[in-house]
Amino acid sequence: KTLLTDAEVYAANVDSVVAINTTGTATASNGFWQTQQPTTGAGSGFVLTPDGFIATNYHVIDGAETVKVAFCNGDTYDAEVIGGEEDYDIAVIKVEAENLKPVTMGDSTLLNVGDRVLAIGNPLGELTFSQTGGMVSSVxxxxxxxxxxxxxxxTDASINPGNSGGPMFNQYGQVVGIVSAKYTNTASGASAEGLGFAIPINDVAAMIQDIMTNGYVTNKPYLGVTAMTMSQDLANQFRYDITEGVFISAVDKDGAADRAGLQMGDVITKVDEHEIKSMADLTIVKKQYSAGDTVTLTIYRQGETMEAELTWDSVPEEQQQPQEAPQQPQGGNDQYGNGYMDPYDLFDYFFGNRGW
Structure with missing residues (x-):
């Protein structure tokens, strides 16, 4: 590997970066009637293969009806959305082109605080093919x-709306991250300077390849429960003596949790050595595993603590796409086979994180 100057990193990679512009439709309501309003969006992306696969953020193309990409030489293309993964904020689009210049992937695990990083993207949707630089502030x-x-x-590299989905490079000109967010202090409404973020490329490279091949992430781990964060109110309702963890309100028949012996009312408190205090904790931990991996769950059940071995399922393909808003309960069999919505069903229906 050869250390490159900032100018050399830009020259070597600007042809591999694209500006993305999207259009869509949003529903607006004034309290009396709804209208459909056109929407536009902008982001960035980078070339994965010579034949036109491009990586970006999921939120860049989410809800888009048209996606167009532009290269620094002025070439523009209509793009097809191949697939994406909302939980990891990654997506793959494709243009019909040949002989494009793909980026070179790096190893994000080798980054250290203080290392130099660079971002090329489309800030504000207008300042196309801009490069910004800074150091790694935290890993x-x-x-x-x-x-x-x-x-x-x-990173403290300047990151703005429109940079999302663009590449973050190390000093060797290799992609080590996907720029994804700029921190804003929403409580005060003031923007915090020098705080940009990127998804480590090692966390998502295999999933990006999976989307390219299959259109979705085939090995995303799946627990097979309806669940929610344990709380004092739930502890009072069920007379539990714990107030943290993940409360299971329903278990999918023949799913991973069912095979592991988990039951409605169990509370997950650990996954392997990882403490679980909330759904957010479980979400973060779950991202460290793939379908087929086996873990040890620590659960609370009826006043006792026990362990269960669980092998993650993969998320069903139909659940890979964003879920529609739930419809009002209808007649017929419910998930417990009772033929009606009993109180537990209603509790799950309105308060549980379904299909988890």
């Missing part, structure tokens, strides 16, 4: 992006 930074926990590389 393995756990942050929430719109309520979803992510493991991130933190």
């Amino acid at each position: 393995n930074r756990a942050i929430n992006v719109e309520g979803v926990p992510f493991n991130m590389i933190q």
Whole structure:
């Protein structure tokens, strides 16, 4: 590997970066009627293969009806969305092209605080093919992006709306992250300077390849429960003497949790050595495993603590896409086979994280 100057990193990679522009439709309501309003969005991406596969963020293309990409030489293409993974904020799109220049992937686990990193992207949707630079401020930074926990590389490189989905490079010109978020102090409304984030490429490289091949992530781990964060209210309701963990309100028949012997009312408190205090904790931990991996769950049941061996299932293909808002309960058999919505069903229906 050869250390490159910032200018050399840019020259070597700008042809592999794209500006992404999307259009869609959003529903607006004034309280009396709803109208359909056109929407636009902008982001960035980078070339994965010479024949037109491109990586970006899921939120860049989420809800898009048209996706167009532009290269620095002025070439523009209509793009097809191949697939994406919302929980990891990654997506793959494709253009019909040949002889494109793919990026070179690096190893994000080798990054250290203080290392130089660079981002090329489309800030504000207008300042296309801009490069910004800074240092790695933190590695393995756990942050929430719109309520979803992510493991991130933190940097002081300038990151703005429109950079999302673009590549973060190391000093060798290799992609080590996917730029994904800029921290904003929503409580005060003030933006925090020098805080940018990128998804470590090692966390998602295999999933990106999976999406390219299959259209979705085939090995995403799946527990097979309806669950929620344990709380004082739940402890009072069920007379439990714990107030933290993940409360299981339903178990999918013949799913991973069912095969492991988990039951409705169990509370997951650990996965292997990882403490689980909330759904957010379980989400972060689950991202460290793949379908087929076996873990030891520590669970609370009827006042006792016990362990269970669980082998993760893979998420069903039909659940890979964003779920529609739940419809009002209808007649017919419910998930317990009772033929009606009993109180536990209603509790699960309105308060559980279904299909988890």
